[in-house]
Amino acid sequence: MQKVILVGKPNVGKSSLFNRLARERIAITSDVAGTTRDTNKTQIQIYDKSCILIDSGGLDDSSELFRNVKIKTLDEAKNADIIIYMVDAKFMPSDEDKELFYSLSGLNLPIALVINKVDSKKDEARAWEFISFGAKDVFHISVSHATGVDELVQWIHKHLKTNLIKPDDGNDDFDDFLENFDDDGELSKSENYEDKNIRVGIVGRVNVGKSSLLNALVKDSRAVVSDVAGTTIDPVNEIYEHDGRIYEFVDTAGIRRRGKIDGIERYALNRTQKVLEKTDIALLVLDSSEPLSELDERIAGVASKFELGMIIVLNKWDKSKIEFDELCKDIRYRFKFLAYAPIISVSALGGKRVHKLYDLILSVYRNFTQKLQTSKLNEAINEATKTHPLPHDKGRSVKIYYAVQFGFAPPRIALIMNRPRALHFSYKRYLANKLRDSFELSGVPLVFVPKKRGENSDESSENE
Template identity: 70%
Template sequence: MQKVILIGRPNVGKSSLFNRLAKQRIAITSDISGTTRDTNKTQIEIFDRFCVLVDSGGLDESTEMFAKVQQKTLEEAKNSDIIVFMVDGKFMPQDEDKRIFYSLLKLDKPTALVINKIDGNKDEERSFEFNEFGAKNSFGISVSHNSGVDDLKSWIYRYLEDEIKPDVSLDLDEFLENFDENGEILEEKLENYDEKPIKVGIIGRVNVGKSSLLNALVKESRSVVSPTAGTTIDPVNESFIYEDRIYEFVDTAGIRKRGKIEGIEKFALNRTEAVLEQTDIALLVLDSSEPLTELDERIAGIASKFELGIIIVLNKWENKSEAEFERIREEIRDKFKFLAYAPIISVSALGGKRVHKLYPMILEIYKNFTQKIQTSKLNEMIAEATKTHPIPHEKGKVVKIYYAVQFGFAPPKIALVMNRPRSLHFSYKRYLTNKMRERFNLSGVPVVLIPKNRGSSDEEK
């Protein structure tokens, strides 16, 4: 199985990206330089292909121990198939980074330059300075916000062999056997989401009013409300019936900056993530009386990671104008680009203003989240999109989508059955996603597109 190695100097975010790609917390992450001193390895899935991901020790020759770590890392790079070289986008390009990057290019392997910690416009402007590296494949990402990571995954995917891991929980090939060569369904077996409770997680940093919002939604004092940050530690569950639908709300513990977590609060983040794993929709609560913070963006990234339906709730909205709402909305859209699909609503949880509008919003997004898109209409949209903007050829060879079919729900997951799946560029996938949003009601939910061979044994021709 092919190896993908993450390389870079200490504290550029390699272990965080490792955990993100592995979809679990394996590598220890901290702000202490040199936390990772050995290599962590795990088998991961990128879309429908598998590889071994390697988290290497930071490249640093300042001490004898770190010099040994660096030597081991470079040896591991020689034995890898794909190299992801990471730099810190909070700083200007470093000569040492450039020297290491050029030495890695000499290994003649697919190599990407990844500029991490691009969390805002200033970081994005600074990232242009890294053009001096002359990298053919460069990605600006924010691991903490899950921004740009999908583009990197799409690039890695192009170089992975079509190996099928045994006992995969989602057997896409088996699912596609239910469809003929035109994408028409042969047998339909869909889960009845209409009979399930809608699970809603309330998340945000400490003291933004999550507990007050839960109380307003269920119309009773279910959560303890206090100005003391960190009052809620364990998730608080409460069910409520609205128009014959059961809503299950969970008020999660407020998330602090990592350096300010105290006592049993250190478990709050893990418990919040455990809740989100079982949640359909997240209410991301922001304090409209305070400026947006880096921690708000980080929490938004956590919600995005779990591929949930999302509503952004501006709480503590008392006596503010429509112009002020538009200003804050534009700021959120600028900083939370990865949540461009999430609607924004302003409320006052303590005063109960506009809280009632959340119920129909949640229901609409849940329907979008669990909807079955008609195969014929989906393929009609794909045909129109590819005619308007044809798929770019790959080294002179035609890249063609035979048909598209939805193979998963919550959120909608679409397989693009085609002749050369590795050749579908991530920018074209983004184009198709935007076209889908124009045609179908997908407000508030992410969309997962997976290019796939017509048959697992087919070769690209």
Template identity: 70%
Template sequence: MTKVILIGRPNVGKSSLFNRLVGRRIAITSDIAGTTRDTNKEICEIYDKECVLIDSGGLDDSSEIFKKVRDKTLSEAKEADIVLFMVDGKFMPQDEDREIFYSLLGLQKPTALVINKIDSKKDQTRAYEFIEFGASNVFEISVSHNTGIDEIKDFIYPYIKESLKADTEESLDDFLANFDENGEILDDEINQNEPIKVGIIGRVNVGKSSLLNALVKDERSVVSSVEGTTIDPVNESFVYENRVFEFVDTAGIRRRSKIEGIEKFALNRTQKVLENTDVSLLVLDSSQPLSELDEKVAGIASKFEPAMIIILNKWENKGEKEFDEISRQIRDKFKFLSYAPIISVSALDGKRVHKIYPLILKVYENFTKKIKTSQLNEVINEATITHPLPHEKGKLVKIYYSVQFDTKPPKIALIMNRPKSLHFSYKRYLINKIRSSFELEGTPIVIVARDKKKQKDGDEKEE
């Protein structure tokens, strides 16, 4: 697919233009120079065609992080098909801008000079000074006022090779092929075409960006020892055994008292990512003791009920005894994640990273599993016989039957006479029984109790 990259020094409005062209707020924008550090990629529709729009980090050499951002941006520019070089129209032309623009022209690909923040006649007069760049394609725009955006689209359009796929009406035979002879939907066939969304989460500086790079086998995310390097979520797709994994590296989470400036936006964006995550990779730094913050991060992730894998990163010089000891500590501290498998890796060296792929497939299969009603009731009945439900003030508490009503994660309804009397400890007992009976490692299980009296036409109010 045709790639269009936005390039420029920090704070010229690249992320704002990126959001405007894509049509929704994806990249974090702020007045703080260097807000974007990794490249954001998103499918963008330009009229009736699709392209990949890339929002790059600002070109700056003022620090270790920004030098890495600059190198990453220039590397991305070489791979792109169309280059939009942005400058700030509120200032006179800078020598650095001129040098960068000339170097981009050397790439021999369609390149445009985009002068942003042209909000007044005074700005237009200043923009004339950029004629000295000798650019063949110059656009004066104001992203904040939404002016000049269509002209940029007109420039990009002829170079995009792909057209949007036309919608085709599904035939009746094709539609019926999605169901078995009993009218049950064939979940497995549908799921095979569905990307698995994998969110990488953890506190700052545990190696999330290094893990993303190791997983997608590319320097996709900027890696630095400076805490808080990743601000925007960084997404990249990877194909393993004909399944598409959509990895997202989220911003590192620090103590609330230390969250400043744009990191507040980053935390909100991380939570938005988790809302749409199928599998979360909780990354822990095995070279440091488990902290309270690790537990809080795990709690944030589990709140959204994804499948979960715990990654012990920076496992360069440790053995089996250390793994058993740290695993025991994790089970003690993270009791609410008792279902999550634990794996040790070294993202920096790439050791054992390959074992994460099949583990993602396994926990995702469990995350989307549909349990047959007859088998589920058999397990629940056996569990209640082994450990009968406690009475409520001398009154019998009974489960009439159970049924799975949703997946991602598996959600099970218990139809009861006194649903409010189902104690959380007994619910936990049933969850453990279901998990062991159906081998549901890696996925949470949700149980809700429903009152038989409130059922109407197969639907009832959830208690």
């Protein structure tokens, strides 16, 4: 798929244009120069064509960190198909901008000079000064006022090849689940998960090595790595193919203790949570060279609320002084709610054992999207209730008549009962453990929805 990259100096409005073209607030925008430090990618549709839109870090030499950002941005531009070079109409043209534009023009790619923040007649007059760039395709726009953007979109469309996007219909709700069953009473998958991209979010506190892990997974210096805590602010997207499967990795901003979250990082925390809403599998990255912290537990708790497949990654294993079994025991004790998550040790900087993550991610994803055989599911439930009967509710017996899976990613199971409100969360946990003995469910939460026979109203559900 073709790539369209937005480049320019800091604070010219690249992220604002990125969000407008994506029709979603993906990139963080602020008046602070250098807010975007990594390239951010998303798939968008322009009329009947699709492409990968890239929001790059600002071209700045003011510090070592930003020089690294600049190098990465220029490397991304060389691998793009269409370049949009943005400048700020509030300032006169600079020699640095002109040199950078000439350099990118030499790549022989379609390139447009986009003059942003043309909000007044004075801005319009100043914008004409950029004629000295000698650009063939020039657009005067104001992203904040949504003027001039349509002409730019038409220009992009003209240079794109036809590549239609297939709509994502999603899963049906429980109220419509009966329509998803075949003639044999088995749930039919409403989506072909074998053909879908696997969406993987990388989460953890600051400086545990999330960006290094992303770089090692995609075998490229994809994310800016620095000893400066909080280097990653925007989520960093990367689409990567491995053994015929497409993976969409997102390196999220590191999370600090609440008292240390301020300014842009508060937006980053909110954006991390939005990333998790669209993720299939979360890689919870822990620093194995340091003791586990309360913040690690809180982050794990946040991730678990999104009903994701989960893998615990012990990074910096080459620096760890703790035995693997001992650390796993501590994790299982602290993260009881993630008892289903497999644990793997890696060294992202050295690339050790990182390749094993792909097999593990694929295995968890298949568990995450699997269809449980109805007869086997009910055998396991019946065996569980015989071994440990349900507690009575105010002297009345509580029964599970049958169980049926009504959704995927993760497996969602309706328990048809006589007294659904009497099902205690501890018994759901017991049932989940019994099902894990009968099915391959490593890395996957189970969602139980107790229902009364013939009832369509929603009941509370719980992950196990």
